[in-house]
Amino acid sequence: MRVALLGCGVVGSEVARLIVENGDDLAARVGRPLELAGIAVRRKRERPGLPVDPDLFTTDATGLVSRDDIDLVVEVIGGIEPARSLILAAMKNGASVVSANKALLAEDGATLFAAAQEHGVDLYYEAAVAGAIPILRPLRESLVGDQVQRVLGIVNGTTNFILSSMDETGAGFAEALDEATALGYAEADPTADVEGFDAAAKAAILASLAFHTRVPLGAVHREGITEVTAADVASAKAMGHVVKLLAIAELVDGAVAVRVHPAMIPREHPLASVRDAFNAVFVQSAAAGQLMFYGRGAGGAPTASAVLGDLVAVARHRTGGGLGPGESSYADLPVRPMGDTLTRYHVSLDVDDRPGVLAAVATAFARHGVSIQTVRQEGHADDAVLVLVTHTARDADLAATVEELRALEIVRDVSSVMRVEGV
Numbered sequence: 101m102r103v104a105l106l107g108c109g110v111v112g113s114e115v116a117r118l119i120v121e122n123g124d125d126l127a128a129r130v131g132r133p134l135e136l137a138g139i140a141v142r143r144k145r146e147r148p149g150l151p152v153d154p155d156l157f158t159t160d161a162t163g164l165v166s167r168d169d170i171d172l173v174v175e176v177i178g179g180i181e182p183a184r185s186l187i188l189a190a191m192k193n194g195a196s197v198v199s200a201n202k203a204l205l206a207e208d209g210a211t212l213f214a215a216a217q218e219h220g221v222d223l224y225y226e227a228a229v230a231g232a233i234p235i236l237r238p239l240r241e242s243l244v245g246d247q248v249q250r251v252l253g254i255v256n257g258t259t260n261f262i263l264s265s266m267d268e269t270g271a272g273f274a275e276a277l278d279e280a281t282a283l284g285y286a287e288a289d290p291t292a293d294v295e296g297f298d299a300a301a302k303a304a305i306l307a308s309l310a311f312h313t314r315v316p317l318g319a320v321h322r323e324g325i326t327e328v329t330a331a332d333v334a335s336a337k338a339m340g341h342v343v344k345l346l347a348i349a350e351l352v353d354g355a356v357a358v359r360v361h362p363a364m365i366p367r368e369h370p371l372a373s374v375r376d377a378f379n380a381v382f383v384q385s386a387a388a389g390q391l392m393f394y395g396r397g398a399g400g401a402p403t404a405s406a407v408l409g410d411l412v413a414v415a416r417h418r419t420g421g422g423l424g425p426g427e428s429s430y431a432d433l434p435v436r437p438m439g440d441t442l443t444r445y446h447v448s449l450d451v452d453d454r455p456g457v458l459a460a461v462a463t464a465f466a467r468h469g470v471s472i473q474t475v476r477q478e479g480h481a482d483d484a485v486l487v488l489v490t491h492t493a494r495d496a497d498l499a500a501t502v503e504e505l506r507a508l509e510i511v512r513d514v515s516s517v518m519r520v521e522g523v
């Protein structure tokens with residue numbers, strides 16, 4: 101079984117290592133040896149410590165996927181192009197494909213699935229969501245007889261590391277990001293992680309599988325963590341909560357709602373104890389009830405573990421016949437607008453400390469039908485802060501309330517608005 105590896109970076113080098121070092125076991129598990137037939141790289145260079153034949157490296161990825169001796173292609177280049185063209189060329193050439201590319205799958209998964217079906221090959225991508233954690237296979241296979249209602253996850257390791265550090269040390273966002281960079285979690289350009297693009301792509305993939313509906317990336321409401329302040333984290337702490345970047349995909353009144361944003365969750369919630377760069381995904385389904393998947397969502401070796409799991413699966417199909425599940429989008433459910441989302445909110449206001457302030461603030465909430473659950477004042481005089489937590493409200497109604505609060509003379513600043521989840 102001949103394997104072409106596209107990309108030899110953080111993930112690709114570990115995939116190559118595992119294919120070589122675990123060769124005997126993999127051969128026994130597949131029923132035939134898995135042989136690395138070529139490795140496409142951008143530049144040929146020495147790779148000390150990587151146990152592969154230097155002659156396998158090529159800068160001609162297109163030539164590699166077009167070779168007629170290639171059975172399986174692993175794409176770990178990332179990004180949209182040339183990854184998409186290479187995958188399509190590989191499929192056209194009859195090869196099954198394993199990819200870790202969440203950006204591409206979320207952006208244009210439909211084209212890849214259609215090509216896989218047309219050419220009778222497999223497309224597996226467990227590594228694309230939550231790295232090593234088996235979550236796509238459970239949704240695609242183990243839970244396919246059930247009705248998934250909600251998927252709630254921490255699916256980005258970099259942001260979870262930053263938020264955990266802010267919670268543990270009281271650090272601000274910039275300081276925590278510097279720490280994440282120094283430890284090698286955040287990339288040189290951390291935009292995709294901290295602005296929530298990475299988590300949004302994963303949320304789109306999770307929602308598509310959970311609800312048998314094509315969920316385009318543009319349908320995912322996305323907010324990152326760059327605006328989360330040390331004060332937000334401290335305020336969450338004061339009410340026994342912790343701030344997490346959540347990816348939430350749920351079925352509401354027959355429609356799919358998918359969002360990524362920072363949220364406060366109670367410290368006793370199972371996701372609250374997911375610290376550092378770990379990921380976890382919580383699934384609620386009709387018959388199974390609640391399930392939780394936990395582990396490493398990033399890093400070369402953990403991600404390569406998921407890639408190898410897929411590689412063995414598609415290789416077994418090659419030896420034993422048959423194909424894994426293709427795209428399932430039969431339900432074709434509508435996507436619910438973010439404004440209709442129902443959740444609770446934590447709102448902090450810098451206010452004038454004088455009679456009538458509370459009444460004016462409460463009136464603004466009441467005018468938009470947003471009910472207040474708790475209110476407390478911190479500080480006084482020039483430092484007075486009102487902290488309110490609402491009952492469940494419509495996102496659009498809360499936004500209108502905030503707009504009205506900002507216009508009030510007695511409100512100096514709406515210093516924090518954050519959703520409260522998990523209760």
Ligand SMILES: NC(=O)C1=CN([C@@H]2O[C@H](COP(=O)(O)OP(=O)(O)OC[C@H]3O[C@@H](n4cnc5c(N)ncnc54)[C@H](O)[C@@H]3O)[C@@H](O)[C@H]2O)C=CC1
Nearest residue numbers: 107108109110111140141142176177178200201398399403
């Ligand atoms: N690093 C991680 O923790 C995880 C990564 N992933 C995904 O895995 C994929 C790979 O990620 P990393 O290994 O971290 O990235 P990386 O940047 O370390 O590696 C990508 C490699 O592809 C090479 N490359 C770029 N264009 C190429 C071309 N035309 N031909 C051949 N090689 C080319 C680059 O030179 C680089 O060495 C991405 O899709 C990423 O989203 C998924 C889960 C976790």
Ligand SMILES: N[C@@H](CC=O)C(=O)O
Nearest residue numbers: 255256257258397398
């Ligand atoms: N950058 C991602 C890793 C890949 O999925 C993360 O920080 O979780």
Ligand code: NA
Nearest residue numbers: 226229231233
């Ligand atoms: Na995974």
